[in-house]
Amino acid sequence: MGRRIFLMLCALFFGAGGLVIWTYQGAGPSARQGAATDVILARGASTGQIADTLKTAGVIRSREIFYLAAKLGGAGRHLKAGEYEFASGEPMATVLSDVAQGKVVKRFVAVPEGWTSDMALDAVRAEPALTGAVQAPPEGSILPDSYPVQRGEDRAEVIEKMRAARDALLAQLWAGRGPDLPLKTPEEAVTLASIVEKETGVPAERPRIAAVFENRLRAGVRLESDPTIIYGITKGRPLGRGITRAELAAATPYNTYKIVGLPPTPIANPGRAALAAVLNPPRSGEMFFVANGRGGHVFASTYAEHKANVDKWRVIERQRAAAGAAK
Secondary structure (H helix, E strand, C coil): CCHHHHHHHHHHHHHHHHHHHHHCCCCCCCCCCCCEEEECCCCCCCCCHHHHHHHHCCCCHHHHHHHHHHHHHHHHHCCCCCEEEEEEECCCHHHHHHHHHHHCCCCEEEECCCCCCHHHHHHHCCCCCCECCCCCCCCCCCCEEEECCCCCCCCHHHHHHHHHHHHHHHHHHHCCCCCCCCCCHHHHHHHHHHHHHHHHCCCHHHHHHHHHHHHHHHHCCCCCCHHHHHHHHCCCCCCCCCCHHHHCCCCCCCCCCCCCCCCCCCCCCCHHHHHHHHHCCCCCCEEEEEEEEEECCEEEHHHHHHHHHHHHHHHHHHHHHHHHHHH
């Protein structure tokens, strides 16, 4: 009789052990909806609270087994908060490993170089994982980049991260700026860098264009930059057409065909390369540039050279117009 009871107890023990192992390493519950389950683990949550959240969400079968595995295996000391996405049927062992390694859902808000602050604001407002209202930051005050964000993060905090990144980079570049720049303050550097950013889509040209503009500032010559006119019309949104003669002649604070020196604010948010180009431009005697018809520009030191380059560009414009009309 005693031997029979002993064998029954052994069977129960090993059966329970097998069930625990199967629950931990075998397939987990199916997602209640779709192919995955999205779960947010709160910052500062204990191992028990994390286990409760996962069980309530239907990601694991047993709160107790998850808790014991985390505690006995040491993973409980490393569980990380954030947003997680667990595939339907994901084993508990994988869930625990993912949370211990912090394999959170990666979300980003991207701000390309040359975007205005209003355009950056649109991107922040459009991210559904973020919360809260936010106003547009001052033009030129954020650093274009791709910023990681988390579900539930405040939009105003995301904008502040962008501003802090720009402030840190600007302070670093300003401290290492070249000698004899015609720029009195870091903000003037940002304004000029924003014009350089909008003038060319060819990264290698930025230093050369920066040098041209700084030569013109030193000489007291108007910058004559088309992007500044566009900013005065649309606040940096694409114009969608050519600039008219009336717009070229309009007296606005941003019309650098009319004003001498820099406009009152940046016209976009310049990136790292444009800022660096403005604060350490190459030595150059060039004063002019015009489109070359191949996406870049051709540069000149004298007005006579520049006029010849402009005449070549006008020929290219006429040929393109004729080709477009023939289609």
